[in-house]
Amino acid sequence: MTEVNLANVTKDYGSVRAVHGIDLGIGDGEFVVLVGPSGCGKSTTLRMIAGLESISGGEITIGGRLVNDLPPRERNISMVFQNYALYPHMTVRENLGFSLRIAKADAAAIRTAVRDAADILGLNELLDRKPAELSGGQRQRVAMGRAIVRHPDVFLFDEPLSNLDAKLRTQMRVEIKKLHQRVGNTIIYVTHDQVEAMTLADRIVLMRDGHIVQVGTPLDLFNAPVSTFVATFIGSPPMNLIDGTATDDDTIRLANGLVVPVPASARGLLQAEQKVQFGFRADNLMPAGHAVQEDGEMAELDLTVTLTEPLGTETLLFTDVAGTEVQAKMLNPRPVRPGETLKFHLMLDKCHVFDAISSQAIRS
């Protein structure tokens, strides 16, 4: 059983505070992804858990054991680095067995463990090669193999896929998920890519400027973002946000003059004349005749398409609402020309309201 707990963990570099009092509980066998823009403190947090970075304040426990001042080797963790950090002077076999050799395991046990890891990751043909003779994807697999050989309590991944090309990245993503299903260890994974976070995580921890912004399952963050930052960071394309003003009869007047009813989740929470941002995803703004649902509360808009991005099963339509770029989605697409004006349906029950000043979601 290996839970990881962070209690009010801070990190200071001189007078600069990089991580502001993080509280986070990670359950046994859970796959948690720390995600956020660069400089948000996610890597620092991971490195503090690993013991590569000292902890300025607070407590970190792994499996109930306080590890604040333990060196990395006594935390029983494994880490996969962004640049792989394979030992260049050793063969793949030696790389995989290194941790066991250091632990003075006997030769037979090392052989077995290396073979098992190689089987899991399909490295058998590469065992006698040096890292320099491997491709990027193979190096990444060796790095993962080195991590699983020693059966750690916790796996730490620090942007492991950032150096791979797009195709390989999708492939390795699947492998990492399979690995987790197979070994079932606790995994803490750092990335700046929200797609990786969405696809891999049991729970996402979204960070910004050294603070945790929101913690939850991928769908929690997608469906109920707590702020405009979460709304635009999670999901692709980012959520559309249009300025608006609340009226006194439960409607919002949008910047383009359209008046829409306040979504059910925010009804009764707005003051008259409150400045808000009205948010909806491209999936909920569809050209008439192409929408998934044609019932429910709906607003109609006539919008002029400025740009199209055909993706095969769908086409993204870029339009302009009162000076703000808004993306819409067209399922079963037909060719659309820039400049064409279409009638769009906006699914009102899927919309969000954020306070314009605090950027926080207004939701009951």
Add this chain to the structure above:
Amino acid sequence: MDRNRTHRNRKRLFRLLHLLAVFLTMSVICIPGLWIVLNSFRPTVEIMAKPPVWTPSFTLEHYRAMFGGAGEGGVPVFDYFRNSLIVSVTSTVIAILIGMSGGYAFARYRFRGKSGYFVGLMLFRAVPGVALSLPLFIVFARVGIIDTHFGLILAYVAMNVPFTIWLTDGFFRQIPKELHEAAEIDGCTRWQAFWKVEFPVARSGVASAAIFAFLTSWNEFALASQLTRSVGSKTMPVGLLDFTAEFTINWGGMCALAVLMIVPALILTFIVQKHLIAGLTFGGVKG
């Protein structure tokens, strides 16, 4: 057609000029060495002959005389060789150990006044060795380590450490810090991570630093000529002076000893060369 020919001719001309430049450069580098080797095998009369004798004759008389007794122009070659070897090897080993530690510290750790120390170390290199010979002589004489291996080793270590630090710092800097971090997570102490991972990776760099330090000590003359006096501590470069008398210089003998001096340095360089050429085989991290 015409234009093609012009370009072809121009290309040929450039290649010719290129070869000529290479030839001239290599001549400047190689001819003195060749001159030493050839003259060590020629009779003294031929060396001094004016006009020069173009078809050399071959003799081993200088080598014979050098290894012979004191009366026949012999010098204590074996003693000098032993002194040189002891002083060079010991000072190189010590300088590498200290310099490598220093270079690693500069590459990996942050501390107050780091860049100041670094510039300071480099400034020491700006002081000409000869300028230090008088102060060193007086201090060493007072302390009583003049004319000893120890004194010379001390001087050479001091001379080589800054350069070794500077060189190894560069090599360690090229090694990503993730390597030792990975090793520490794999169960190493900081010390083990250095010796099992970072040192092997930087081995070629350390080897080249060692070659430089060794050759510097092996060939050093200015300090050694002041700090050594007797057969018990004189190194080979100082030994060359034995061939100069008040009014004459035994060029042949001097060349013969010089050849003996060059040979071990050449052999050592060839042995270590493999490491130097092998270079840094990175690839453990994304290149």
